[in-house]
Amino acid sequence: MGVEICVEGLTKSFGHQVIWQDVSLTLPAGEVSVMLGPSGTGKSVFLKTLVGLLKPDRGSITIQGRDITRLRERDLYEVRKLFGVLFQDGALFGSMNLYDNIAFPLREHTRKSESEIRRIVLEKMDMVGLLGAEGKLPGEISGGMRKRAGLARALVLDPEIILFDEPDSGLDPVRVAYLNQLIVDLNAQIDATFLIVTHDIASARQVPDNIGLLFRRELVMFGPREKLLASDEPVVRQFLNGRMQGPIGMAEEKDAAQVEQELAQIDEDGPAGAPAPRLLPGPGITRPPRWEAIARREAELHGAEVTSP
Numbered sequence: 001m002g003v004e005i006c007v008e009g010l011t012k013s014f015g016h017q018v019i020w021q022d023v024s025l026t027l028p029a030g031e032v033s034v035m036l037g038p039s040g041t042g043k044s045v046f047l048k049t050l051v052g053l054l055k056p057d058r059g060s061i062t063i064q065g066r067d068i069t070r071l072r073e074r075d076l077y078e079v080r081k082l083f084g085v086l087f088q089d090g091a092l093f094g095s096m097n098l099y100d101n102i103a104f105p106l107r108e109h110t111r112k113s114e115s116e117i118r119r120i121v122l123e124k125m126d127m128v129g130l131l132g133a134e135g136k137l138p139g140e141i142s143g144g145m146r147k148r149a150g151l152a153r154a155l156v157l158d159p160e161i162i163l164f165d166e167p168d169s170g171l172d173p174v175r176v177a178y179l180n181q182l183i184v185d186l187n188a189q190i191d192a193t194f195l196i197v198t199h200d201i202a203s204a205r206q207v208p209d210n211i212g213l214l215f216r217r218e219l220v221m222f223g224p225r226e227k228l229l230a231s232d233e234p235v236v237r238q239f240l241n242g243r244m245q246g247p248i249g250m251a252e253e254k255d256a257a258q259v260e261q262e263l264a265q266i267d268e269d270g271p272a273g274a275p276a277p278r279l280l281p282g283p284g285i286t287r288p289p290r291w292e293a294i295a296r297r298e299a300e301l302h303g304a305e306v307t308s309p
């Protein structure tokens, strides 16, 4: 069913450089959350801190009743088994074929037989649409296939939480659309808790239950997708509308007078329209109750028909 992650008062710095401070949020069990933010605001650092690869200066991360920031390395190793992580480039071993790459965590962390490993690897490869590519090397396949192979590898230990670090980076819009559908389908199938770091605003508008935004070393907002999409908060509006006008500049921070002028311009443009429709699990995917409820809400919001899976 996925597990909840409760983050409270989290602060991380490297030397004198504060990356973000006092971050508090709850990733609800089984839901999809997206973390947005301009480049360099520490989104990847946040993911690495959640999985225990980086230690925060202050604050707590509670998973299944335990604050993982205080665990010893041995106990942390156990907690890490709850996580599957999809790194930006898929992080595959270049010299291993896809089958061996995907089998790797099972061979490292379990005592399963090779026949059991085979069953699991082929099942996950099927889930991400890679059956038949077992013998390929990472260098022989496209970026989109490498992401899907990384995803299959993140799935083999049946994680309760999956962290995606910019799953869409380097992909063309069609592949991004396929990957988004895959993420939504997977969430309906395995019901794990998902956190996705992305720059892709279209994905952020369609895929998650919840959206968070990191900016100027703070978590500006975290909450339900619809709430963020309808927000008047200038940073949130600028980011979700992908505009140049607003507090976020090329060098991340702008002159206050310029911001005022640009915000007045945005207000003249009027409020944003109805939120983008939520991406639903594709045909053939059995929708658990959570997704049935989302489909009904979406149908009411957008006047669409509720189609049975």
Ligand SMILES: Nc1ncnc2c1ncn2[C@@H]1O[C@H](COP(=O)(O)OP(=O)(O)OP(=O)(O)O)[C@@H](O)[C@H]1O
Pocket: 014, 019, 037, 038, 039, 040, 041, 042, 043, 044, 045, 046
């Ligand atoms: N191990 C480290 N030691 C020192 N500084 C680090 C370390 N890891 C990250 N940083 C710094 O932390 C800041 C945030 O980096 P991070 O990669 O998390 O940003 P990001 O929001 O994911 O950026 P992007 O969207 O461009 O990928 C950067 O200034 C980076 O240089």
